[in-house]
Amino acid sequence: MKLFTSVHDVANVPAIVKEALELKANPFAHQELGKNKTIGLIFLNPSLRTRLSTQKAALNLGMNAIVMNIDKEGWALETRDGVVMNGTTVEHIREAAGVMGEYCDILGIRSFPSLKDKEEDYTEDIFNKFIKYSGIPVISLESATRHPLQSFADLITIEEHKKTAKPKVVLTWAPHVKALPQAVPNSFAEWMCKAQEEGMIDFVITHPEGYELAENFTPGAKITYNQDEALSGADFIYVKNWSSYEDYGKVLTEGEGWMMTQEKLKITNKAKVMHCLPVRRDLELGSDILDSEDSLVIKEAANRVWAAQAVIKGILEEL
Amino acid sequence: MKLFTSVHDVANVPAIVKEALELKANPFAHQELGKNKTIGLIFLNPSLRTRLSTQKAALNLGMNAIVMNIDKEGWALETRDGVVMNGTTVEHIREAAGVMGEYCDILGIRSFPSLKDKEEDYTEDIFNKFIKYSGIPVISLESATRHPLQSFADLITIEEHKKTAKPKVVLTWAPHVKALPQAVPNSFAEWMCKAQEEGMIDFVITHPEGYELAENFTPGAKITYNQDEALSGADFIYVKNWSSYEDYGKVLTEGEGWMMTQEKLKITNKAKVMHCLPVRRDLELGSDILDSEDSLVIKEAANRVWAAQAVIKGILEEL
Amino acid sequence: MKLFTSVHDVANVPAIVKEALELKANPFAHQELGKNKTIGLIFLNPSLRTRLSTQKAALNLGMNAIVMNIDKEGWALETRDGVVMNGTTVEHIREAAGVMGEYCDILGIRSFPSLKDKEEDYTEDIFNKFIKYSGIPVISLESATRHPLQSFADLITIEEHKKTAKPKVVLTWAPHVKALPQAVPNSFAEWMCKAQEEGMIDFVITHPEGYELAENFTPGAKITYNQDEALSGADFIYVKNWSSYEDYGKVLTEGEGWMMTQEKLKITNKAKVMHCLPVRRDLELGSDILDSEDSLVIKEAANRVWAAQAVIKGILEEL
Numbered sequence: 001m002k003l004f005t006s007v008h009d010v011a012n013v014p015a016i017v018k019e020a021l022e023l024k025a026n027p028f029a030h031q032e033l034g035k036n037k038t039i040g041l042i043f044l045n046p047s048l049r050t051r052l053s054t055q056k057a058a059l060n061l062g063m064n065a066i067v068m069n070i071d072k073e074g075w076a077l078e079t080r081d082g083v084v085m086n087g088t089t090v091e092h093i094r095e096a097a098g099v100m101g102e103y104c105d106i107l108g109i110r111s112f113p114s115l116k117d118k119e120e121d122y123t124e125d126i127f128n129k130f131i132k133y134s135g136i137p138v139i140s141l142e143s144a145t146r147h148p149l150q151s152f153a154d155l156i157t158i159e160e161h162k163k164t165a166k167p168k169v170v171l172t173w174a175p176h177v178k179a180l181p182q183a184v185p186n187s188f189a190e191w192m193c194k195a196q197e198e199g200m201i202d203f204v205i206t207h208p209e210g211y212e213l214a215e216n217f218t219p220g221a222k223i224t225y226n227q228d229e230a231l232s233g234a235d236f237i238y239v240k241n242w243s244s245y246e247d248y249g250k251v252l253t254e255g256e257g258w259m260m261t262q263e264k265l266k267i268t269n270k271a272k273v274m275h276c277l278p279v280r281r282d283l284e285l286g287s288d289i290l291d292s293e294d295s296l297v298i299k300e301a302a303n304r305v306w307a308a309q310a311v312i313k314g315i316l317e318e319l
Numbered sequence: 320m321k322l323f324t325s326v327h328d329v330a331n332v333p334a335i336v337k338e339a340l341e342l343k344a345n346p347f348a349h350q351e352l353g354k355n356k357t358i359g360l361i362f363l364n365p366s367l368r369t370r371l372s373t374q375k376a377a378l379n380l381g382m383n384a385i386v387m388n389i390d391k392e393g394w395a396l397e398t399r400d401g402v403v404m405n406g407t408t409v410e411h412i413r414e415a416a417g418v419m420g421e422y423c424d425i426l427g428i429r430s431f432p433s434l435k436d437k438e439e440d441y442t443e444d445i446f447n448k449f450i451k452y453s454g455i456p457v458i459s460l461e462s463a464t465r466h467p468l469q470s471f472a473d474l475i476t477i478e479e480h481k482k483t484a485k486p487k488v489v490l491t492w493a494p495h496v497k498a499l500p501q502a503v504p505n506s507f508a509e510w511m512c513k514a515q516e517e518g519m520i521d522f523v524i525t526h527p528e529g530y531e532l533a534e535n536f537t538p539g540a541k542i543t544y545n546q547d548e549a550l551s552g553a554d555f556i557y558v559k560n561w562s563s564y565e566d567y568g569k570v571l572t573e574g575e576g577w578m579m580t581q582e583k584l585k586i587t588n589k590a591k592v593m594h595c596l597p598v599r600r601d602l603e604l605g606s607d608i609l610d611s612e613d614s615l616v617i618k619e620a621a622n623r624v625w626a627a628q629a630v631i632k633g634i635l636e637e638l
Numbered sequence: 639m640k641l642f643t644s645v646h647d648v649a650n651v652p653a654i655v656k657e658a659l660e661l662k663a664n665p666f667a668h669q670e671l672g673k674n675k676t677i678g679l680i681f682l683n684p685s686l687r688t689r690l691s692t693q694k695a696a697l698n699l700g701m702n703a704i705v706m707n708i709d710k711e712g713w714a715l716e717t718r719d720g721v722v723m724n725g726t727t728v729e730h731i732r733e734a735a736g737v738m739g740e741y742c743d744i745l746g747i748r749s750f751p752s753l754k755d756k757e758e759d760y761t762e763d764i765f766n767k768f769i770k771y772s773g774i775p776v777i778s779l780e781s782a783t784r785h786p787l788q789s790f791a792d793l794i795t796i797e798e799h800k801k802t803a804k805p806k807v808v809l810t811w812a813p814h815v816k817a818l819p820q821a822v823p824n825s826f827a828e829w830m831c832k833a834q835e836e837g838m839i840d841f842v843i844t845h846p847e848g849y850e851l852a853e854n855f856t857p858g859a860k861i862t863y864n865q866d867e868a869l870s871g872a873d874f875i876y877v878k879n880w881s882s883y884e885d886y887g888k889v890l891t892e893g894e895g896w897m898m899t900q901e902k903l904k905i906t907n908k909a910k911v912m913h914c915l916p917v918r919r920d921l922e923l924g925s926d927i928l929d930s931e932d933s934l935v936i937k938e939a940a941n942r943v944w945a946a947q948a949v950i951k952g953i954l955e956e957l
């Protein structure tokens with residue numbers, strides 16, 4: 001692997017899920033691979049799971065991990081070309097990424113969208129510039145439009161907990177008080193559509209009108225505004241809020257009735273409930289579910305290590 | 320050891336002091352013990368000595384250390400149950416701790432008190448939730464009511480510098496401009512009372528009226544408002560400010576006359592002077608003492624490494 | 639080496655440049671040297687290149703690296719003696735440095751000048767106190783008046799790219815919107831003057847009137863206000879803004895005409911262009927140069943690793 005920014009960078013999805021589970025069974029088997037190799041983990045935004053699990057994965061592989069919160073420990077980056085830098089940005093991404101590429105063997109980057117300019121966010125301008133100017137393999141630690149390490153961990157978790165050969169997986173929108181990016185649902189949809197293509201699952205998306213995801217993330221998904229219809233017979237329920245893609249970055253409804261509860265689970269096939277975390281308890285998802293055996297949220301988070309480790313291993317093997 | 324939040328988690332105080340001194344003599348003897356083990360050091364508040372010394376201790380034992388300033392690099396945690404999370408807290412401690420427990424073998428947590436709600440602070444609500452929801456051994460890097468790694472290092476330092484079999488140790492209140500927690504004096508008192516029980520020292524506490532510590536931290540201690548009486552014949556003087564426990568979190572007096580000076584030391588038995596640091600020079604403790612041979616403050620800080628290393632080693636041995 | 643704060647701490651400049659290039663060719667040859675040794679990297683100010691490259695250098699040598707942003711993760715330090723600490727500073731540098739000296743084998747410190755008090759900045763008060771009170775070898779990660787790891791990396795880069803035995807090196811002032819320290823130009827001048835003494839280069843400084851550097855940094859340098867005269871026949875152009883030393887910390891001119899451009903390079907000897915980074919594009923230095931083959935800025939940054947590694951190795955060998 002030369003790059004990991006979406007499911008499209010993975011040659012064989014079932015194979016990499018298998019690889020991750022093998023790493024989980026034997027975490028320290030490949031420490032020679034990372035010896036004297038350095039991963040730089042660069043955060044333009046806050047992080048808990050990604051920060052800890054990616055460090056852990058790199059250390060498991062024998063690498064050195066250098067973490068930098070560039071906004072707090074460094075300074076503001078200029079990302080536009082052709083501007084005279086006489087304002088508040090101190091360094092251009094061309095130089096910052098170029099320099100990081102000299103110090104590291106692999107870069108992980110987290111950079112959230114503005115949610116103000118759809119074109120800018122969806123062209124993944126910042127990410128593509130890090131890739132271009134660093135000149136080394138880049139791993140997405142969540143970009144403007146995708147969070148592929150999360151979705152990969154989600155698929156590993158489904159694979160571990162499925163009770164039928166081809167479980168029904170439902171992505172359901174949930175209420176929130178803030179306008180959130182589409183990165184997690186986009187990425188989850190993209191991975192699940194791929195898994196559906198591979199015959200691993202059946203995939204349904206449900207949300208209120210106006211919350212349609214961009215079409216290129218949902219090829220082959222069944223999409224419905226009727227949450228009950230979607231939940232009926234479901235094996236896995238993935239709960240997540242996002243803001244509107246069409247009316248970009250807007251919150252269109254308070255979403256009354258869309259919060260996931262034990263009551264709603266009754267029409268599922270004893271579904272397991274998933275969420276990428278952090279979760280707003282009793283706003284997105286009821287505490288009654290989170291504190292029950294039905295919840296997989298901690299297990300998904302735990303699998304972030306093995307997703308990251310499989311990706312880093314794949315990149316190290318081609319360095 | 321399964322947990323380290325107070326002296327009560329230590330089975331044998333003289334034995335662990337001896338262990339720490341052996342580690343000081345031979346810091347790298349147990350590196351196999353920590354191989355491929357990860358300690359997560361989670362700071363909800365600032366730290367200098369604890370941050371550096373605990374990392375050093377873990378590295379000496381061959382562990383990986385992952386540091387996170389959750390307030391700055393992550394987000395605000397909700398600690399109450401039964402609330403709809405539609406405010407400013409982004410993640411519940413149930414999930415945050417649960418996830419950390421998946422990535423780490425041991426967790427160190429620093430979390431200061433609010434000094435507003437005595438019940439909340441003294442039930443150690445946040446700490447107990449980290450312990451409960453992480454499911455792994457937790458080390459206190461200073462909690463609302465205790466700073467046990469500091470007190471352990473203090474006892475090591477007394478053991479190293481004592482000139483008599485049973486030295487007189489005095490904890491004396493000192494002035495400050497801010498309202499400070501009772502964590503350090505509580506914890507120091509608790510360790511010294513235990514050491515007194517073991518026949519290692521005699522222990523006296525002196526402070527102005529209204530600054531009584533909670534009784535459960537001072538069993539067997541002699542307590543007096545007369546500083547001169549306390550200092551008389553003392554071998555070790557531990558200087559520290561704290562706010563009132565009774566009139567919770569309040570500063571009751573400017574404490575004129577309570578600052579420790581060379582002049583006051585004259586009535587001691589050539590006492591060595593201790594402080595946990597950071598110290599406000601010439602407010603809590605005179606520069607004339609800090610810059611003299613009588614001061615043990617740097618030596619106490621240095622012993623933080625061996626206190627932490629003895630604790631981590633004890634936990635690693637039972638993982 | 640016992641200390642690295644300026645070129646004066648280097649016994650033999652050509653020899654250490656050679657050593658750095660040997661380390662570049664063979665980065666992991668000395669990992670036993672740093673085993674169980676700890677470098678503490680203490681930042682009082684932001685950093686990107688220095689932060690990452692010095693960690694990398696230490697890891698290459700087998701050391702443990704502990705990074706602390708003392709202003710953000712700790713608290714404000716008092717540096718003056720003889721003050722009652724009843725204000726906003728929480729800990730005195732005497733204690734903070736003393737404690738760090740107990741935990742680390744080598745300390746790296748970054749501390750920028752105030753640009754308000756020339757005497758205070760130029761006596762390097764903070765730096766000298768860290769050296770005095772830590773009691774261990776200290777490496778400058780940029781001080782009030784010097785940035786020696788940068789200048790050392792610059793000299794390595796010149797050595798690698800020179801086409802004649804004794805190239806002409808020009809330091810040229812550039813415009814900026816902010817008042818910047820003299821640390822980088824002071825230090826570059828100091829290293830280049832030493833290199834000139836050693837017969838390695840010819841050195842010229844050019845700047846507008848009023849921007850004279852302190853004389854002790856420029857022994858033997860040719861200094862001119864005529865940029866064209868300086869650039870004529872130059873092999874290396876080092877572009878950098880600084881504020882006035884004479885009228886301390888002031889910006890005296892917008893510097894119209896002083897920005898380096900491709901047009902200006904025509905009178906040089908096909909000069910390579912250097913800058914310490916971060917650079918304000920199209921204010922200090924034209925994008926046309928930065929994006930061309932003439933720019934060495936990324937290569938200088940890359941050489942920061944080998945400069946740091948040569949220095950740390952020199953110190954480790956004398957521990």
